[in-house]
Structures are given as structure tokens and as C-alpha cells.
Amino acid sequence: xxxxxxxxxxxxxxLTAEWRxxxxxxxxxxxxxxxxxxANFGFQxxxxxxxxxxxxxxxxxxxxxxxxAFGRAFAAERxxxxxxxxxxxxxxxxxxxxxxxxxxxxxxxxxxxxxLPSLALFFAVNISFGVVAAVLLATVxxxxxxxxxxxxxxxxxxxxxxxxxxxxxxxIPLVVAGGTAVQVEMGGGxxxxxxxxxxxxxxxxxVLTSLAARFVLED
Amino acid sequence: xxxxxxxxxxxxxxSELALDSIDLVVDGGEHLxxxxxxxxxxxxxxxxxxxxxxxxxxxxxxxxxxxxxxxxRLRSRIGFVSHAPGxxxxxxxxxxxxxxxxxxxxxxxxxxxxxxxxxLADVAARPAGKLSRGMQQRLALARAVLHxxxxxxxxxxxxxxxxxxxxxxxxxxxxRTAVIATHDQALANRLCQxxxxxxxxxxxxxxxRLRVVH
Numbered sequence: 001x002x003x004x005x006x007x008x009x010x011x012x013x014x015l016t017a018e019w020r021x022x023x024x025x026x027x028x029x030x031x032x033x034x035x036x037x038x039a040n041f042g043f044q045x046x047x048x049x050x051x052x053x054x055x056x057x058x059x060x061x062x063x064x065x066x067x068x069a070f071g072r073a074f075a076a077e078r079x080x081x082x083x084x085x086x087x088x089x090x091x092x093x094x095x096x097x098x099x100x101x102x103x104x105x106x107x108x109x110x111x112x113x114x115x116l117p118s119l120a121l122f123f124a125v126n127i128s129f130g131v132v133a134a135v136l137l138a139t140v141x142x143x144x145x146x147x148x149x150x151x152x153x154x155x156x157x158x159x160x161x162x163x164x165x166x167x168x169x170x171x172i173p174l175v176v177a178g179g180t181a182v183q184v185e186m187g188g189g190x191x192x193x194x195x196x197x198x199x200x201x202x203x204x205x206x207v208l209t210s211l212a213a214r215f216v217l218e219d
Numbered sequence: 220x221x222x223x224x225x226x227x228x229x230x231x232x233x234s235e236l237a238l239d240s241i242d243l244v245v246d247g248g249e250h251l252x253x254x255x256x257x258x259x260x261x262x263x264x265x266x267x268x269x270x271x272x273x274x275x276x277x278x279x280x281x282x283x284x285x286x287x288x289x290x291x292r293l294r295s296r297i298g299f300v301s302h303a304p305g306x307x308x309x310x311x312x313x314x315x316x317x318x319x320x321x322x323x324x325x326x327x328x329x330x331x332x333x334x335x336x337x338x339l340a341d342v343a344a345r346p347a348g349k350l351s352r353g354m355q356q357r358l359a360l361a362r363a364v365l366h367x368x369x370x371x372x373x374x375x376x377x378x379x380x381x382x383x384x385x386x387x388x389x390x391x392x393x394x395r396t397a398v399i400a401t402h403d404q405a406l407a408n409r410l411c412q413x414x415x416x417x418x419x420x421x422x423x424x425x426x427x428r429l430r431v432v433h
Contacts, residue, residue: 002324009321017309020346081303085362088271089322090295096322 003095010086010099011106014073018107024072025107028065029114035061036115040122047124051186054123058115058182059175062135063142063168065111070146071163073104074154083154087217097147097213105143112139125186134181134191137198141174144205151216174201220283222247222370222396223268228277230263230420237263238274239420247369250392252407253400255417261400262302262374264417268398269299269372281370295323298363298395300373304355305362308348312339312358315347316365323366333361336390338383352379357387364391371397377406385409 018024039057077083077100086096112135120127149166153159181194223245230238238260245251253261266272267279270290279286281293306315316330334343337357342350347358356379363371371392376399377384385406388399392410401407407414416423 006322009318013307013310013314013318016314017307020309080308081301081305082307084271084301084303085305085319086322088269088294088297088299089319089366090291090324091322092291 003092003098006091006095007099007102010096011102014100014103015106018103024069025110028069028107028111031068032061032065032111032115033118035064036118036122045123050123050125051183054119054125054186055179055182057123058119058135059179061115062108062112062138063171063175065115066108066139066142066146066171067164067167069108069111070104070143070150070167071160072150073100073147074150075159078154083217093214093217094210097151097209097217100151101143101147101209104147105139108139108143109136112136128185130185130191130195131182134178134185134195134198137195137202138174138178140202141198141205142171144202144209145170148209148212148216151213174198177201220247221245221280222249222282223398224278224280225268226278228264228267228274228279230260230267230272231275237420238267240277241417241420241422243415243422245396245398247396248394249413250397250399250411252411252414253398253417254402254404254407254414255400258419259417260420261417263420265299265372265374265398265400266301269297269301270294271299271301295366296369298366298368298371300356300359300363300371300376302374304347304359306347306355306358309346311344311346312350312361313343315358316361319362319365325366329365329367333365336364337361337387353381353384356380360387360391369395371395371399373397373399375400375402377401377403 036057043053045053074083087093116127116132116135119125146167149163153162153166156162177194177197181191181198184191184194221244223243225241225243228238228241241264253264255261263272267274270286270293273287282296284293286293310318312334313330316333320327320330334340337360339354339357339361342354347355350358360376376388380387389410399410
């Protein structure tokens with residue numbers, strides 16, 4: 001069985017369902033814009049301090065939006081009992097997981113397409129290619145870890161509470177590296193080291209989650 | 220050749236004993252009905268036989284191989300209908316079946332066959348979430364036979380089906396080994412050659428051979 005075909009089918013199924021129902025992405029995009037509006041009023045900043053404050057606001061909004069996006073990825077499957085139907089096929093659990101993580105990451109990227117211009121608007125900071133690359137690289141790692149823990153807690157009643165408790169500590173390396181990369185980029189510096197670190201984290205989390213997916217998804 | 224050979228299958232949920240040392244042999248092509256009151260262990264037994272749940276202890280061979288260690292390979296030969304329909308409500312009937320066809324690695328031609336067999340042609344373009352409960356059950360049955368399995372495990376498949384339901388089930392079970400859980404003794408008589416009665420997780424007596432109704 002072709003694992004890429006399975007992963008693509010799972011991702012396409014999730015994206016099609018989201019396109020038709022529009023349950024998640026519009027609400028998340030609104031949440032992100034509202035968070036930026038509140039931060040815009042909450043922080044006293046000028047053109048000098050904006051590049052220091054904006055990355056923190058960006059990562060706070062992204063982290064909380066990510067928790068919602070990745071939490072829904074498996075909660076919906078559990079609620080409609082479709083995860084078991086998927087697992088009752090010969091498809092590799094790692095391929096199913098990859099498809100779920102890809103779809104969740106793409107939905108968050110759509111929200112980021114709203115977030116980054118909004119950040120530039122509210123904080124008057126420069127959104128360069130480096131900022132976009134850092135956010136995208138961090139999104140990959142966040143999606144992998146977030147979806148793994150979302151799958152783990154999906155069958156637990158207190159999943160909304162447990163997901164942040166499990167996920168946030170492991171997202172810290174991504175936020176540190178991503179925050180550094182964005183801050184340096186907004187200040188006009190070079191961020192090669194932080195970007196390399198983000199790539200390393202993505203590779204590490206990709207390997208770990210691929211190995212763990214089978215044990216997490218199956219009973 | 221026996222399709223299912225189960226030895227001393229026991230399933231515990233904490234201190235609760237859901238299945239207590241069930242022995243079972245189902246021959247290839249045979250249809251077995253599992254009867255019992257609510258909470259007797261029918262669903263648990265069917266989940267174990269479908270490789271959806273690993274038993275606490277006991278041995279299970281399906282088509283001559285160890286069911287748990289070979290479960291992924293076996294799943295291409297097992298069709299399972301559980302209590303919950305497990306569809307994607309935003310996707311149409313055809314899209315739901317296309318998706319599971321990809322996951323099974325089955326031929327796309329099987330989609331039209333499954334839709335035809337289960338009488339879903341008129342609603343093939345309708346989202347699964349907008350189907351009646353009976354039609355959703357037909358979709359679950361279509362998904363179960365999509366990959367042309369040799370073994371069908373059906374948990375109360377007659378639930379929500381209309382008067383044509385038993386005939387539909389008979390057609391789907393034709394040429395396959397099948398284990399169905401039901402409360403309906405008449406349905407069991409009509410569809411199956413043998414029954415296994417469960418009470419509080421235990422098999423009551425020896426599986427009984429029924430009079431086959433043609």
C-alpha cells in the first residue's frame with residue numbers, strides 16, 4: 001500500500017471537510033486577529049520597541065491557535081468514530097498520522113496568511129521572507145507534536161486541559177528558536193543559526209512522531 | 220478450513236470481566252449469530268474478532284494466522300460494521316467510499332459495486348451527514364464490503380434498516396464467512412447456520428446449529 005497516497009487521501013479528506021463546513025479556519029483567523037488587536041492596545045510600543053514586542057505577540061497567538069487547530073484534528077475523528085474505521089484498514093498508522101498533521105498544518109498556515117499581514121499592520125514591522133520561513137518551519141514541528149498529543153488525548157474526557165499541558169513544554173524549543181529567528185529578522189539581522197535549529201527540530205520531531213504514531217493511534 | 224479459531228478469549232476492563240474464556244471455531248463460509256442480552260459481551264467479542272480490540276488473554280487465529288500480530292494484513296480480508304457509523308458527514312456517499320477505497324488499496328470499480336449492492340445509488344452524491352439513519356447504516360455496510368472481504372463481522376447490522384434489510388444482509392453475506400451480533404432471533408434463524416449465546420461474558424452451552432432457512 002502506498003503510504004503517500006494514504007497520507008494525501010487523509011489530508012485531502014480533512015481539507016475538503018473544512019472547506020465545506022468552514023468550522024475551524026474562519027474562527028481561528030478571527031481569534032488571531034482579535035489577539036493582535038488586543039495586544040496592539042495592551043502594549044505601549046513605538047517604532048523602536050515594536051520589533052521586540054511583535055515576535056512575542058506572534059508566537060503567543062500562533063501557539064494558542066495551534067492548540068485549537070491540532071486538538072480538533074483528532075477530536076472530530078473520535079466524536080464521529082471515524083478514526084477506528086480508518087484504523088480498521090491495512091493503511092499504515094504513520095501514513096494516517098502524516099495526513100492528519102499535514103491537513104492541520106495547512107489550516108494553520110492559512111491562518112498565518114491572515115496573521116502576518118495583520119501583525120505588519122498593527123505593529124508596523126517588516127514581514128520579510130525570513131519571518132515567513134521561520135513561522136512555516138515552526139508550524140511543521142508544532143503540527144507534528146501537536147497532532148501526536150492530540151491523538152493521544154482524544155479519547156480522554158479532559159482532553160482540552162491535557163493537550164496544552166503535554167504540548168506546550170515540548171513546543172518551547174520551537175518557540176525559542178522561532179522567536180529568535182523572527183526577532184533577529186525584524187531587527188534587520190541574519191538568523192541562519194536559529195533557522196538551522198528549526199530545521200533540526202523539524203527533522204527530529206518528524207522521526208519521533210513517525211515512530212510513535214503507531215503506538216498512539218492503535219489500542 | 221476454519222476461518223476463525225478462538226481459544227479461551229478473555230477480556231477485562233479493569234475489574235470487570237467482559238468476556239470469560241470464550242472458545243469458538245467458525246468454518247470458512249459459515250454464518251454465526253451471536254445472541255445475548257445487553258451487556259452480555261456481544262460487542263466486545265465482535266471487536267476482538269475484528270482485531271479492533273486486543274483481548275486480555277487467549278488465542279485468536281483468523282484464516283490460519285495469529286490475528287493480533289498479523290492484524291494489518293488481515294484487515295484487508297475483514298469487513299467490520301460497529302455500532303457507530305464512522306462516516307465523514309461533510310463528504311458525499313461516493314467520496315466516503317473513495318476515501319476508504321484508497322486506504323484499503325482496493326480497486327475503484329468496487330465503489331460502484333458496493334453502492335449497487337447496498338441500494339445507495341440514489342443518494343450517492345448526497346453528504347453522509349444528510350442521510351437518514353437507515354441509509355447511514357447502508358453506507359456502513361457498503362464500506363464493510365468495499366474491499367471484498369472474506370470475513371464479515373457485523374454488530375447489530377439490522378439496526379435502523381428497513382424491511383428489505385434482512386435480504387440486503389443475506390446478499391452481502393453470500394459467499395463470505397460472517398459473524399453477526401443481533402437481538403433478533405428470527406434474523407439469526409434467517410441468516411445464520413449457528414448461534415452462540417452469551418450471558419455475562421460467558422458462552423452458554425455449545426454453539427447451536429440452526430435450521431437453515433432457504
